Amino acid sequence: MDYDIAAYGERRPDYDSMDWALRHDEDEASRFLAELAPGGTALELGIGTGRVALPLARRGLKVVGVEGSPSMAAGLERNVGDEDVEVVIGDFADVPVEATFDLVYCISETFFLLPTQDSQIRCVQNTAERLADGGLFVVQAIVPDHDLYCGKQSTGTRQVGEQSAIISARRHDRAEQRVELQSIVLKENGNTFYPMLYRYVWPSELDLMAKLAGLTRVSRSSGWRNEPFTAASGEYVAVYRKN
Template sequence: MKAFDSPSAWDRMEAYDATPWAAGDDEEAASAFLAKVADGGPALELGIGTGRVALTLARSGVPVTGIESSPKMLEQLRAKPGGAELDVVLGDFADVPVEGAFSLVYCVYHSFFLLLTQEEQLRCFQNVADRLKPGGAFVLQTFVLTADQYGQNDWTDTMHLGDDEAVLLMSLHDADEQRVNRQQIVLTTSGSRFYPMSFRYAWPSELDLMARMAGLTREERLTGWDGEPFPHPGHVTVYRKSE
């Protein structure tokens, strides 16, 4: 199944954070969790986007560096208060193309699954391990496909329904490749907009194996930033590099 060009989807969004169905609303909880894991040390965000989490984390006193592949998202980050002060590299976060060592590397809101092959995802783990200080942590926020979804070739969800706007999520599923091609379709009285994206999901056990191959150990897996225990369709996992 041919993948959509995901970076171009983000470039189509003129105001990502103002789109209520596009982004999570958990930056305060995420920042508090990540600041505790970072323990004052420098942090690196993979797929920093518009800085929704990074700017909140930076305001808590944690130095944050970011990697982003979308120039449009980076423009929106730079336009925010404090955005121009963040050190951000434009590039593929699988390569982790930054210098230095970090106490924390993190990737939120399922962005890790935008790496569309197992090889890319494993390379990311290995490069993250190289950038972590001894005792540093890699934190992933991802999801688990439900049993109903895994057994389907396609599905449609309603993400948002308003007086003059509806947002549909249409997905095609390739279970063999663990690939989902998805269209976010925005229907309004003035016309339609399409935001295509692709992702390659990985099961929790597969992520754990990638981590071990990179020299990292799973420390904990939680439902979310609030610390509720796994399992749940979404999860936050902390991997640790040995001292």
């Protein structure tokens, strides 16, 4: 697969109805984020159709989002009512906005969609430049599953129903920490393919990227409820402050 910043969203026109691909944690996420910058300004990297941005705006923040997919951005615009939300089309590694923000956030492993370590480092550095003094950068991500990635390829079943099934096939480049993923929805009336290319990041690697950009880690928890992060945690929410 070749990298295309728009590809993820353009291949998912039915994103809002893809329950199997969504976390359904928007209430918890928006509450957590709003408490970090009450009444302030926020920037979402990879805003999609506004799953978290819209409830965050309803909690009193002005939200700007960067989105690579015109289809996703159009979906967001259809969803916006009275909320103070706007979207900029572009590569979120570049953080193509001019303003500064109290809060920048990237959720649901969206950070992994940047396909190289260089692009991920560039994203964190550009984020730091867009933060106000004392501003916060929040990343939600999974802890890579060593058993899943120890081989060069793997398949797994995500969901099974009476008339459908969803399977995932992965090809893994261990040296680059890159994965080519194909999620396949099998139905009686035809199959649908959702390709994805991503580069996973270990929590300690993200910490180092932040440190190089002049950010200090404030916390790392296992979720939006500030559950303790342990060796058994499968995901995390990391918060970094601009020094």
